[in-house]
Amino acid sequence: GAGVSQSPRYKVAKRGQDVALRCDPISGHVSLFWYQQALGQGPEFLTYFQNEAQLDKSGLPSDRFFAERPEGSVSTLKIQRTQQEDSAVYLCASSLNPPTGQAGEQYFGPGTRLTVT
Amino acid sequence: AQSVTQPDIHITVSEGASLELRCNYSYGATPYLFWYVQSPGQGLQLLLKYFSGDTLVQGIKGFEAEFKRSQSSFNLRKPSVHWSDAAEYFCAVSNTNAGKSTFGDGTTLTVKP
Numbered sequence: 571g572a573g574v575s576q577s578p579r580y581k582v583a584k585r586g587q588d589v590a591l592r593c594d595p596i597s598g599h600v601s602l603f604w605y606q607q608a609l610g611q612g613p614e615f616l617t618y619f620q621n622e623a624q625l626d627k628s629g630l631p632s633d634r635f636f637a638e639r640p641e642g643s644v645s646t647l648k649i650q651r652t653q654q655e656d657s658a659v660y661l662c663a664s665s666l667n668p669p670t671g672q673a674g675e676q677y678f679g680p681g682t683r684l685t686v687t
Numbered sequence: 688a689q690s691v692t693q694p695d696i697h698i699t700v701s702e703g704a705s706l707e708l709r710c711n712y713s714y715g716a717t718p719y720l721f722w723y724v725q726s727p728g729q730g731l732q733l734l735l736k737y738f739s740g741d742t743l744v745q746g747i748k749g750f751e752a753e754f755k756r757s758q759s760s761f762n763l764r765k766p767s768v769h770w771s772d773a774a775e776y777f778c779a780v781s782n783t784n785a786g787k788s789t790f791g792d793g794t795t796l797t798v799k800p
Contacts, residue, residue, distance in 0.1 A: 679730050
């Protein structure tokens with residue numbers, strides 16, 4: 571009964587470096603979400619996948635942020651040329667159904683804490 | 688645009704005392720409302736959710752919440768708090784059951800022995 575897993579759990583990057591954050595959703599889950607949680611704030615939506623299709627990327631803060639889910643399971647969030655304001659916890663969530671379904675809920679991973687120095 | 692306000696940044700209660708965490712939302716249609724708990728280093732765990740029907744919903748760990756449309760509120764309650772309830776609590780709103788959610792900034796709960 572594995573839940574959503576994320577790796578690495580902690581990442582320290584120097585300003586200007588590129589980083590890649592991985593999310594392994596629950597097997598069979600159709601929907602996958604990325605959220606950014608700054609210190610002392612609630613999570614903020616970044617992007618959403620239904621299977622391999624990225625249907626909503628309205629929350630990505632800049633074109634330095636890129637996400638993919640090529641085979642409809644594992645997803646990677648990539649941040650290019652990291653800046654200090656990118657320091658946050660990045661949460662991944664998955665759900666069994668597409669958002670229009672009446673069943674299911676989002677299951678969250680433990681997050682990756684990114685610190686940009 | 689939807690938004691969630693949690694007016695209390697930090698609440699301290701004594702163990703065994705009752706608890707109420709406030710949540711106000713702004714949303715144009717019928718909202719889907721959620722309460723999550725987050726312990727340090729952990730992901731968000733769903734406590735309960737409201738979609739429709741009975742406005743008083745029961746969740747896990749003895750929590751309940753009441754949806755009041757007239758007040759745009761969805762306050763979380765627990766009759767008797769345990770030390771293990773110390774954590775951060777987030778209220779969230781969505782337009783669907785499992786769609787992207789808008790979260791409040793959270794309330795940190797401290798439990799005094």
